[in-house]
Amino acid sequence: MVRDKNRAIHSTSSGTSDKIIIYAGELEYLSKCITESPYLETGGNIFGVWTPFGLPMVQYVVGPGPHAFRHATQFRQDIGFLEANADKLVEEHALHHIGTWHSHHSLGLAEPSGGDTASTLDGMRECGLQSFVLMIGNYRNGKAAINAFRYFSSGERIKLRWVVLPGESPYRKVYDRTHPGLVYKPSGIAELLPLEECRLTADRQASPGQVVTFDNDYWLSDSNNRKEFAAIVKYLKSRFDSVSIFMENGSCVELRISDPSSRCRLRFDKGFPHEAPKIVVPVNKKDQLSPLPQWNVNGNKISEAVINLLKSIEI
Numbered sequence: 001m002v003r004d005k006n007r008a009i010h011s012t013s014s015g016t017s018d019k020i021i022i023y024a025g026e027l028e029y030l031s032k033c034i035t036e037s038p039y040l041e042t043g044g045n046i047f048g049v050w051t052p053f054g055l056p057m058v059q060y061v062v063g064p065g066p067h068a069f070r071h072a073t074q075f076r077q078d079i080g081f082l083e084a085n086a087d088k089l090v091e092e093h094a095l096h097h098i099g100t101w102h103s104h105h106s107l108g109l110a111e112p113s114g115g116d117t118a119s120t121l122d123g124m125r126e127c128g129l130q131s132f133v134l135m136i137g138n139y140r141n142g143k144a145a146i147n148a149f150r151y152f153s154s155g156e157r158i159k160l161r162w163v164v165l166p167g168e169s170p171y172r173k174v175y176d177r178t179h180p181g182l183v184y185k186p187s188g189i190a191e192l193l194p195l196e197e198c199r200l201t202a203d204r205q206a207s208p209g210q211v212v213t214f215d216n217d218y219w220l221s222d223s224n225n226r227k228e229f230a231a232i233v234k235y236l237k238s239r240f241d242s243v244s245i246f247m248e249n250g251s252c253v254e255l256r257i258s259d260p261s262s263r264c265r266l267r268f269d270k271g272f273p274h275e276a277p278k279i280v281v282p283v284n285k286k287d288q289l290s291p292l293p294q295w296n297v298n299g300n301k302i303s304e305a306v307i308n309l310l311k312s313i314e315i
């Protein structure tokens, strides 16, 4: 098994290359394919382009063909179906085969198996590809989970974060209408567990070992305050499964909670800790600031003041 390495190795001018771009509609399509198959592997192919910054952009997901081999621990695509789709998608839309996907259904494995890695790298070598995407689905209590990985010709693999574009891919409707005989229609439901999402630009997720520098007047430039911050993170992680740290710039860090039960961002900007952290919640897909009670850090540790604040507004 190839171990994940520091993503900074693959820095590009737009940030890091640990991102994948996809339309919400194509994620829905994948979810329907995954939720309809709780006990057997299913899968297909991913068509799209590489952006000028080298990120994979998914434009169209192909499902399993009529002669695909589907077993509890194996999926093999119907090659004739893949080739027929590939010909049309390239000829008509200049979309290329940038990856594959398959579901490990109810099995525990949420990442590629050793065999998946070996066959992906073999395929890349045969076709002379530098990079290829593999998405792994899972069936979890009626819902779909999806994780995306990117392989490099060096043998390295990184896990990707998702940039989800709203709405349908512009290719979905026109292609499905033009080639109804080449389109697999899944019967599952579009219920998807939360993904690790990020924005296309301006985000830098702090990772262990990464050297981070803060502005001199920012609270986290003080090592005692960094201990306070660690206590806040520890508290949130004890309550929520998905908590990530994002550094916007040298004077702003965000903690993002993206659990099914709660989605919000705690923003520690230049004014903190004199002012309260800003709490941003999505309302109808728009960010809104939560109104906060009186903020008073005097006499308290910063971490205690933040934790008390969160408890008082039931976060």
Ligand SMILES: [Zn+2]
Residues within 6 Å of the ligand: 102, 104, 112, 113, 116
């Ligand atoms: Zn697999």
